[in-house]
Amino acid sequence: MSVATQHVLQVRDKIKLSDIERRIFDRLLASLRHFNLQTQVRVAGGWVRDKLLAKDCYDIDIALDNMMGTEFAHKVKEYLVSIGEGKDVRGDGKIKSNPDRSKHLETATMRWFDMQIDFVNLRSEEYIENSRIPSKQSFGTPEEDACRRDLTINSLFYNIHTDSVEDYTKRGISDLKSGRIVTPLPPKATFLDDPLRVLRAIRFGVRFEFTLDEDLKVAAACDDVKDALAAKVSKERIGKEVDLMISGNQAVKAMTHICDLTLFWNVFSLPPVFKPAISDGCERLCVAYLDTAWNLIHLLKESTFKVPVVNYIIVDSLKQKGEDAKMVLDLHRASHKFLSLIPCLASNEDLQPDDVDWMRGLIDDVSIASRVRVLTGFLLREIKDLWRVALLVSILLHPIGINDTEDESSQLHKRRDLFNTVESSIIKLGAWMA
Template sequence: MRMALNIATRLLVPVVHHGPSLTCVRGFSFSQSPTLVLPLHSHRPAKTLLQIATTPSFRSCGCAPMSTFQVRDKIDLSDVERRIFDRLLATLRHFDLQTQLRVAGGWVRDKLLGKECYDIDIALDNMMGTEFVDKVREYLLSIGEDAQGVCVIESNPDQSKHLETARMRLFDIWIDFVNLRSEEYAENSRIPSKQRFGTAEEDAYRRDLTINSLFYHINTDSVEDFTKRGISDLKSGKIVTPLPPKATFLDDPLRVLRAIRFGARFEFTLDEDLKVAAACDDVKDALAAKISRERIGTEIDLMISGNQPVKAMTYICDLTLFWIVFSLPPEFEPYISDGCERLCISYLDTAWNLIHLLGESTFTAEQKRLTLCAALFLPLRNTTYREKKAKKIPVVNHIIRESLKRKAKDAEMVLNLHQASHKFLSLIPCLASSEDVQVVDHDWLGDLVDVPVSSRVRVLTGFLLRELKDYWHVALLISTILHPIDIKDEPSQLGKRRDLFNTVENSIIKLGLEKVWDIKQLINGKDVMNALQLKGGPLVKESLDKAMAWQLAYPSGTAEECIEWLREANSKRIKLQ
């Protein structure tokens, strides 16, 4: 399929079972969690994967026994929800409206599963949302209450809003109001070409999944299941479309990614017919052609930030959607080998499990998200392409900026983490050892001839952490994943990586570098120019870097001592010219 990855070392890449999810390789999944031993320079990765996949510790995907999920018989309203619905029903009585009010979709699903949800979407059977919100506002004013935040949201298909939505805030909760509808789709667009008022049943069948097609009828305080299987699919933990899945996905291919996201989020099983439809060429072509890259990127972000990112990415891989979602530029080098997507998920799996082993408090939500993104794309970190004969650009930059349309700072941060992991790898032997180990590879910082040998580890580490700031823990985790560990069984290897992370972290703390970027430099550019009689230019920056290296080597030194050292170093440089 694609060419070999340009990574020089043989690594042990653990594929880890986390919770009830299964990590799969070529149609097989782990019943236990072996370690995947892959020589990343191998010209035969597909054979290696196949050999591993056919060992007795694997079993076919989708054969896990069906689980039963606890689903409530009725919806228990909170005090705030009851007050909201009371105001809406009072509006009907006040104006003698013969309107049926239904809460649709995710709120009903989550309440039946015993989860809190503050995303309330109300569907009306015989009037537009804007018209009803005006009535609610008028009623509230008549009883001396304020109508807060009333607004109209224009249709925005990229945000999955295909028609105008009225919104208001009641008791500090935002409520959306739309009409029940029936939709028809054009062949080349996921935007409905025709919309009309529909029945509740029509509205239920036009939705993406049966578990999202349930209604809570506010007027009658009852749950409605017009597809006749929404509740049963909730109980059995199945992801199913209300209508035949291929037609559903061709109408709106984004539903494929939504099915994957909800399947991973709730740890539900994807219906077999749904999987066949999602993986067919017609649906894959429609996903690539009809869905904006921004919308695909939003869904991937939700998966990565969710509670089961590995399971979500494994579903994408199993359904052969990986290179549709993470599309590559037309030409790149070196070629990417068949099975690379499985290696991407292996790295993601290791990162996910290390985060949990190290403790949730080690990383913020944003750091965790970027850690997982960086881990997912690790096998592609040395693959590049050219744009209009310009310099080489990392393929990872293309995936994040173009395939997913994420922010430029996300791409920059992931690329920085990949580069920093290489630097950290050269420091790990020194920081992890109780003996005096010298740094072998430090070409990334330049000439350290003026730095005492005994201080070079502190200087190099200090510069790296000043570059990474609060993200040094993330870079350390990535380099810990890449660091070779000669242990075959997964639990021991994962524990070894955790211990390595903790050892390096403790060494950095002992060196007093954990917040080194907050340390103010002893001298500034003006001081350098005065001391060395310079008028500016690159020598000032170079001298400031040398002064920082001296400061890291001599943490108790003074500004005067630093200037004097800088003068002496500059004199030596001039004499050698």
Template sequence: MASSPPSVQVRDSIDLTPKETQIFQKLLQVVRHFSLRTQLRVAGGWVRDKLLGKECYDIDIALDDMLGREFCEKINDYLSCYRGGKARNRCYSMIILADYAIDSQFFSNPDQSKHLETARMRLFDEWIDFVNLRSEDYSENSRIPTMRFGTAKEDAYRRDLTINSLFYNINTSSVEDFTGRGIEDLKSGKIVTPLPPKDTFLDDPLRVLRAIRFGARFGFILDEELKLAAGCDDVRAAIADKISRERIGHEIDLMISGNEPVKAMTYICDLLLFSVVFSLPPIVKPAISEECDRLCIGYIDAGWNLIQLIGSSTFNKNYRFTGWTDDRTAVEPMVKSRLSRWSNRG
């Protein structure tokens, strides 16, 4: 019997922290100073987490009419106006202004579209990423898309999941749901792709693992059509052919270090992805049991239960048992790290 989706408490609006308000106001000042028509939107996980009442410090800002580098240059030009004279008497410090201008970085990959370029700038002690809204075109044998400028709706539909496709429009202080179901799926606790799941996964098979990771992390239910697509032969082959072992290992690390590692591994097993994700040499002695996947999950489950049982234990700096405390923060990373290394063998 299929599990019922959880009922999730989702806020009607986003409450900004004082620092977030400070950052967003500064960006709007830049827009007004240069008479720009640019719409500033916070994208993805920050919006999702804020609606769930969780704090998030990963702010990615999408721009509708310029590259991230170009907007960061506007910020620097604006701030340079306030480095002398009367600006020294303003409420913000000159140290912060210097921090803006110095701590800016630009990242691009010459082998990919220039529209994939991301700029990063430090504002009020927080790193902010700036990138333009994008639309994607995929080739048959690569998960790396060709990028072009896109609309906010196109950018939302290219996202991996509907719950990650939401925007917070800084100009209007409002949440935007261009897929029409991001907030609905968040409230109903469902993992759904904006576009048909098989097409989504064939374009970028890594999205299968991300869907599993977010499903386990939030305790959400995987959409039935998504599960069928994730376990089909074409998608399984695409995972093996298009994704490097390093990228797969990174996703597994995030699952193992998350709050529901057993659930994540169980999803992988149930979707018949275990042999694709945890590949083994063609000839192994002794022979691998047909129940190897369930056996592995059993070991992970035992390790996770061990963490719970020794939750009152701690280790000193030499990683030796010293006694019982109320803090398990020293134990969990060690055990999870060992589970992660074990899970990535092969």
């Protein structure tokens, strides 16, 4: 069965509300009646998409057609207090500016029955050349709001008055059913307004295993969009998108898309001066190692295998935490030390005096028979709970005597067996407790 066919089967024709969702929406409508407010209330974006895909969603974005989000949120809370349900709401409807979530308008937020509810008006936006922050904002129609969003599958509305899904782009539902990532407006215009949408398109594509539209891929790879990504989007936001990609189950596919769209060096930018020079095809090699590591992790099926929550080491490129960058560097240093110990740990042979130079001063007085245990103990003290990760990297780098007749699966199984052998040796030595 094809991926597209699966999506057709999974997309609902009508949204089925939970009891809590029904109660929330009933209270919103009651607030309108209580204060005689003349506005339409819709749910926008991700909640609608996920409900149609029969997925749970605990983040509801409420869009109002002619009223500010904070004004309506205050009215809702006032109504809930009047009927004795104010205790169910946390948050006081304060204005919340949150650029990390692309929210630049006045927004109110509250926690209600363990659901995160955000309130904002429908909007029409215009962008200036060197910024992703809109230069002009105004009340918009549902059509204008839908068209200014990143993807058609994220531009759907659920009208709580009519209990119906509204598809103002005329293709949001069809793209959801066919499994396609498409922009509401021509993709280049959409990306130039906010270049971060390029990475969001990749992230949603791999998350749902949808196909990127061909016109979208052409626009994403063009120089104008890549230049805009560098000029208009902060490193923090790029880093956040990469973090979300890596945290999912399709990290390799996401990085492959970034390579295919020639965005790799825009995302993982390098300092102005560096040595040694980067070889041609380096980005493909990075993805290949990530792919092998990912497959090897799944092949090992190691329940105690601890993978650090870390993405890439370039702090200035992705603006991630400094301790994460240090962790990656420590892992790479430890993996190179493991490389020199693998032959002995795999064969139970003694370590010869000239085999290792990274701790020579510490083992000068240690007998040859004890050197493997001592050096392994020092190494595991250094890397602590992440020693299996360092070992994994070293296994990826270690030559395993591959011949021309072996396929990729056979090579991967060889590395799996080598990992298990070395891991068992370390545990038998008791060095992991050193």
